[in-house]
Amino acid sequence: MYVGHLEWLSAEMLRRVALMMPLIAAATFDWFAWRLGQGAALEIVRTETFTVLAMCQWFNVSNCQSAGVSALGPRIVRNRWLLGGLLLSVLLQALVLYAPPMNALLETVLVPQLVMASAALWAEHARKLWVRTTHRIRP
Numbered sequence: 184m185y186v187g188h189l190e191w192l193s194a195e196m197l198r199r200v201a202l203m204m205p206l207i208a209a210a211t212f213d214w215f216a217w218r219l220g221q222g223a224a225l226e227i228v229r230t231e232t233f234t235v236l237a238m239c240q241w242f243n244v245s246n247c248q249s250a251g252v253s254a255l256g257p258r259i260v261r262n263r264w265l266l267g268g269l270l271l272s273v274l275l276q277a278l279v280l281y282a283p284p285m286n287a288l289l290e291t292v293l294v295p296q297l298v299m300a301s302a303a304l305w306a307e308h309a310r311k312l313w314v315r316t317t318h319r320i321r322p
Contacts, residue, residue: 207239230280230291231256237276241269 214235218228244265279285287290 207236207243208283210239211236217233226290226292227294230294233279233291234294236278237272237279239270244269
């Protein structure tokens, strides 16, 4: 399928989708079944599973930058659209997890472990912001 002069949906892209879609679905459903099997409360399992699905998509979109180059490199910070989309996705996920109206709508609950796990991320970003503002270092 072509949009303008660019091929939008190539055979290679369809093969990647055919590979990743069942892997992401399996990871998501396996997490759900495993956690329920452990006896975790349905509300917590539902919230965790929603987060697993979101994280799978974050990793997948990071991998989609190139068919042959690793996503674990400086390329990710050069694509402002990708960074903006990932940031928006993370913020929306935070709303799903921590905003009471979204909790009610999607039947999710606050999972304190996720807040605690992200503490290192937020602390390091606060430190970097302080360094940039006090030492005039560009990001």
